[in-house]
Amino acid sequence: MTAPRCYITTTIPYVNARPHLGHALELVQADVLARYRRGRGERVRFQTGTDDNSLKNVLAAQAAGIAVQEFVDANASAFVALGGPLSLSVDDVIRTSTDPRHRVGVERLWRACAQAGDLYRKQYQGLYCVGCEQFYTTAELDDGRCAEHGTEPQRVAEENWFFRLSRYAGLLHDAIGSGGLRIEPAGRRNEVLGFIAGGLADFSVSRSTGRARGWGIPVPGDPDQVIYVWWDALGNYLTAPGYGTDDAGLRRWWTGADRRIHLVGKGVLRFHAVYWPAMLASAGLPLPTDIAVHDYLTVDGRKISKSSGHPVDPAALALRYGTDAVRWWLLREVPRIGDADFTIDRLIARANDDLANGLGNLINRTVTMTHHYRSGAVPTGLEPAPGSEQLTAALHEAPAAVDDALSDFDYRRATTAIWRIVEEANRYISAVQPWTLATAERNGDKQAGHELNAVLALLTAACRELGAALDPFLPDLAERIRSQCEANADGPLPPPKPIFRRIT
Numbered sequence: 453m454t455a456p457r458c459y460i461t462t463t464i465p466y467v468n469a470r471p472h473l474g475h476a477l478e479l480v481q482a483d484v485l486a487r488y489r490r491g492r493g494e495r496v497r498f499q500t501g502t503d504d505n506s507l508k509n510v511l512a513a514q515a516a517g518i519a520v521q522e523f524v525d526a527n528a529s530a531f532v533a534l535g536g537p538l539s540l541s542v543d544d545v546i547r548t549s550t551d552p553r554h555r556v557g558v559e560r561l562w563r564a565c566a567q568a569g570d571l572y573r574k575q576y577q578g579l580y581c582v583g584c585e586q587f588y589t590t591a592e593l594d595d596g597r598c599a600e601h602g603t604e605p606q607r608v609a610e611e612n613w614f615f616r617l618s619r620y621a622g623l624l625h626d627a628i629g630s631g632g633l634r635i636e637p638a639g640r641r642n643e644v645l646g647f648i649a650g651g652l653a654d655f656s657v658s659r660s661t662g663r664a665r666g667w668g669i670p671v672p673g674d675p676d677q678v679i680y681v682w683w684d685a686l687g688n689y690l691t692a693p694g695y696g697t698d699d700a701g702l703r704r705w706w707t708g709a710d711r712r713i714h715l716v717g718k719g720v721l722r723f724h725a726v727y728w729p730a731m732l733a734s735a736g737l738p739l740p741t742d743i744a745v746h747d748y749l750t751v752d753g754r755k756i757s758k759s760s761g762h763p764v765d766p767a768a769l770a771l772r773y774g775t776d777a778v779r780w781w782l783l784r785e786v787p788r789i790g791d792a793d794f795t796i797d798r799l800i801a802r803a804n805d806d807l808a809n810g811l812g813n814l815i816n817r818t819v820t821m822t823h824h825y826r827s828g829a830v831p832t833g834l835e836p837a838p839g840s841e842q843l844t845a846a847l848h849e850a851p852a853a854v855d856d857a858l859s860d861f862d863y864r865r866a867t868t869a870i871w872r873i874v875e876e877a878n879r880y881i882s883a884v885q886p887w888t889l890a891t892a893e894r895n896g897d898k899q900a901g902h903e904l905n906a907v908l909a910l911l912t913a914a915c916r917e918l919g920a921a922l923d924p925f926l927p928d929l930a931e932r933i934r935s936q937c938e939a940n941a942d943g944p945l946p947p948p949k950p951i952f953r954r955i956t
């Protein structure tokens with residue numbers, strides 16, 4: 453049997469500013485899925501990138517008085533550079549303005565939809581939010597303003613190319629309703645089904661070159677028009693694996709992949725769950741298999757966005773508090789449903805309580821006791837440890853619980869299952885009191901010595917299991933756990949050394 457192939461993508465953020473913590477959330481979630489599936493033996497492609505062709509980038513560059521390409525390059529490199537501080541196992545990064553694969557593929561996608569009869573020209577008038585890069589109907593606005601940005605959209609009238617979205621309502625409804633295209637959580641699936649049931653209108657997929665300030669990919673055969681930036685950006689999921697440039701790559705990671713998983717924020721759900729699958733269907737390509745939707749982060753109770761002036765730089769955070777602390781907050785505190793509020797105090801408290809105290813103490817005590825009582829050699833070949841049912845159950849149940857949680861894209865539930873091992877192991881140490889067994893053994897109680905062997909063996913097994921289970925979530929910390937709890941060639945464990953330094 454060949455290993456399943458799984459393609460995992462994040463959205464590609466527009467680069468009108470530097471990255472904020474919300475971007476880190478999606479990247480870290482995708483990284484966990486990629487590492488977990490690789491660990492299971494699957495072939496995985498984890499891809500991210502940047503959306504360079506947005507009009508917002510042009511406006512931000514003009515406001516900064518910098519040439520657009522230079523401005524976009526500088527911000528895009530800050531996104532690409534997150535891989536180091538966040539310990540991301542990214543396989544591919546695509547930049548839509550400079551990657552030679554992208555424009556060719558976007559043009560091919562355009563032609564494929566045109567050949568299917570799904571593109572036509574129409575005179576159009578509408579209300580456009582540049583922040584969203586999207587037209588709105590009056591009914592969709594909040595008192596005349598964009599709900600996302602709080603700004604008044606501009607009235608735009610021009611002749612554009614339109615995509616025949618209306619033709620795909622039945623296909624989308626069936627794909628999503630049957631689970632062939634799975635949208636999680638279920639509330640988001642229902643939201644999309646409701647939107648489809650309300651009727652799908654064709655949407656504009658080009659702009660006049662003038663309004664786009666000449667930035668973007670020209671419409672094939674119509675140089676007065678630029679391809680709508682969302683069409684262009686969504687295309688990255690196909691162009692990076694090779695649509696239009698590398699047929700084998702495309703087969704491997706799109707048409708022939710077992711899973712095509714998009715991670716997206718709630719604000720761009722409609723683009724990914726309605727527009728994008730319809731474009732794929734029009735081009736004769738398979739749809740994504742999974743769309744995993746996350747909600748938003750707030751910082752100190754305020755909306756986090758590049759325009760609100762309240763961003764948190766994830767690279768700076770990781771530099772100051774460590775990669776493990778940042779990843780842990782994102783994975784352990786952010787719920788599957790609902791926004792989560794970030795504060796530095798919460799980041800520190802979570803890291804100190806869990807990583808320094810709960811986990812750090814467990815590892816340190818286990819290794820220290822193994823050195824004190826057995827010269828660092830982990831006992832083997834033993835009877836069951838006394839009174840260890842709860843800990844054994846936690847160890848036994850964690851893998852299936854993690855698997856189940858991650859298949860629902862629930863990172864908090866997954867880390868909770870792993871954390872049960874930490875809690876049960878610490879509780880076990882308090883209950884069984886290995887130091888009492890050691891004293892009895894020294895006073896000639898052989899049975900106490902046997903029991904101490906079993907206790908130390910079980911605790912070491914629990915620590916090793918934690919090193920393995922945490923690997924997708926905290927790869928750096930997991931590596932330190934493994935090097936602390938694994939002996940070299942049956943020799944003694946290395947001397948105890950803290951695996952996580954308390955943040956002060």
Ligand SMILES: [Zn+2]
Nearest residue numbers: 581584598601
């Ligand atoms: Zn908007």
